[in-house]
Amino acid sequence: MPDVVVRKTIKSLEEIWHEGGPRAQKPYRRAWMLAVIKNPYAGRYEPDIQPFIDDLRPLGLQMAGELIEMLGGKENVQGYGKGAIVGADGEVEHGALWHAPGGYAMRELLGAEASKAIVPSTKKLGGVGARLDVPVTHVMASYVRSHFDAIEVGCNDAPKADEIALALVMTDGPRVHSRSGGLDAGDIKGEDGLR
Template sequence: MPEVKLRKRVESVEEIFHEGGPEAEKPYVRAWSLAVIENPFAGRYEPDIQPFIDDLRPLGLRMAERLIDLLGGKENVEGYGKGAIIGEAGEIEHGALWHAPGGYAMRQLLGAEASKAIVPSTKKVGGVGARLDVPVTHVMASYVRSHFDSVEVGCNDAPRAGEMALALVMTNGPRVHSRSGGLEAWEIKGEDGLR
């Protein structure tokens, strides 16, 4: 199995106090982490890429731990998402390798009783400086409309052609001024990750 070769990590924390209306009781915080790594499959077709999933698991855990710290503890995490930008010498399927290491890392650290919803994701092939909108949903129920969001991630010098930029996102609550209706967080039953 290839070794994960990390070139750089980029993190960001955004605090939103209002969106033109009254100031929120607590700011809406969105934090993301991006790991830029070498793509061991760049420039060629490799039929068996699945073993790299296991190699990525420790990276996923480190990134998720850092995001939990940035939000002040797992009790503050209400939303999450993941994504990957694959450099131009790779293929979109290489981004799919991040689904399990990224998603399961967040769910493992948050705990089974605090993260029943599937972790939404997105991926694309892009050039240096490409940006990615990572979808976010509530950690317990995907249908909680107040927590639907996306967080733009990226880095000015990544991914290079032979790299992957792997992202995790966590948030601390609903969008500021959420008022679009639908299932509310206090109505979650927590049975199936949907409602």
């Protein structure tokens, strides 16, 4: 199995007090982290890439732990998502290797009773400086419209052609002026990850 070689990490915490409406009593916080790693499969076709999933698990746990800390503890996390930008010498399938290590890491650290919804994700091929909109949904129920969001992630010098930029994102509540209706977070049943 190849080693996970991290070139750099980037973290960001955004606090949104209002979007033209009244100022919130507390800000809506959106945290994201990006790890830029060497793509061990860049420049060649490798039929068996699944072993790298296990290699990525410790990185997923580290990143999820740092995001939880940025939001002040797992009890504050209400939304999450994941994504990957694969450099030009790789394939989108290399970004798909992040699905399990990234998603399960967040769910493991948040706990089974606090994260029933599937972790939404996105991935693409991109050059240096590429940006990615990572989707966000509520951690317990994917149909909670107030928590639908997307967080743009990226780095000015990544991914290089032989790299992958792996992203995890978390939020601590609904959009600051959410009023689009639908299932309210207070009405979640928590049975199936949808409602």
